[in-house]
Amino acid sequence: MSHARYEDWLLLDLSPGAELPAVNQALHYRRALYQPGALATYNLFDEDERVRMLDRIDEAYRRITGNEPPPNRGQQPSLTVKETNNEPPTGSVPDPRTEPGAYLSHHRRAKGLNLEQLAAETKIRAILLQQIETEAVDDLPAAVFVRGHVLQYARALGLPDPNEIAARYLAKVKVD
């Protein structure tokens, strides 16, 4: 641990002399902050600077521990902004029974709406709409909310029989 400079500890958010487990934990958090799409650095750094920060973090880790940092597997940042598809849909309409999320997304894009616009229309936050489209089961709230959100989503797009769509959606994702 002899080559570490004060800035290295600072760069990992550590007090000088922190133990190895703390250094490893810090490496994990600091890398997560600079993964592509990390929410907490959203649009703050440009791409070059983001990559440079990751290099500097690894470099600090090397000097502190004298070891190679474990490979950065591009772990998921703890908070991400997923890219959403706002392109007009191509191909046939997805089957609402097997792909209810994609079905909704298809109709949204066919109307030329992005998630923010639909959020303004439905008063449902864009991230929730996105979770509905991607059927992100783990992130979705309780069934009663999902049902309401899907209903509103379908109504806002003027889709026929929103109740049927909501029922199919719930049957597919089986949130409880």
Next chain:
Amino acid sequence: MIEEIDPAVQAGPRIWAIGGGKGGVGKSVVTTNLAVAVARTGARVAVIDADLGGANLHTMVGVPSPKRNLSDFIAKRVSSLSEILTPTPIDNLWLISGAKALLETANPNFGQKGKILNHIAKLDVDHVFLDLGAGTAFNVLDFFLVARKGVLVVVPEATSVENAYFFIKAAYFRKLKRAQPRAQVKAAIDEVMKSEARRSVRTPRDLMAQVMAVDTEAGAALMEEASTFSPTVIVNRVERLEQGRLGAEMGSACRDYFGIQLRCLGTLPYDNLVRRSVDERRPALDLFPQSSFAGAIRSTAAAFIEAPAEKVG
């Protein structure tokens, strides 16, 4: 720039300016509930609706139609802010309403802003919560900077985080422009930006390091100015466990990018009861004291109560 605060007024109230850069993040709800929580501890609190364009705090603290508001002060119909301090149904809590502000007063000039701030510093209360409007207009930035205790409210969404950083950037540069002696600092910055060193300037933090290299005095002046810029953040509407880290992560990012401290004062959960409390026009803290939101508000309020009194300016 705003006028300097009257140096005679030193131990005034702690003035918290609450901004956010983005509308719809729950600024007013958070402000109201925090103010109520602090007032409940026995401290005297004034909430000021400084959202000069679109004020609605009065409804949230249960004063549906305040008789006087900030425009009376700006138009000199009253001579001091204490004359427009309106009691609320909540003990120890007063309101200065921005309601029905005239269009022209939504953009007070420098002198008016300085005057408002001087009078705020003279209010005989322990805490002032200034609810700023959305956006990054100079008005909002100046109130945010002069209050010293600036609070940003963000929600875990890309647009909100982006707006918060945009706000911090704008406030930060407005603050650095005040570094003295101005001419020397400006000359040093110009020198850096004309030299090869400009290539290594990617963040404000890099700029400061480079200025330090060409002119120690100017660099020190910039750092001094930056060191007194320490905004805080409250993360609102947190739904998932990992989102609870957003405040701390933004703190890390700000240190890396700006070289400043952004302290997280609290993390508030998403709670359906909050919307119901807004519909009922009462603070969630009163209507649903057992809710998870109310609990988090109370622990966040502790950070406000413990903050040291400090001279403003």
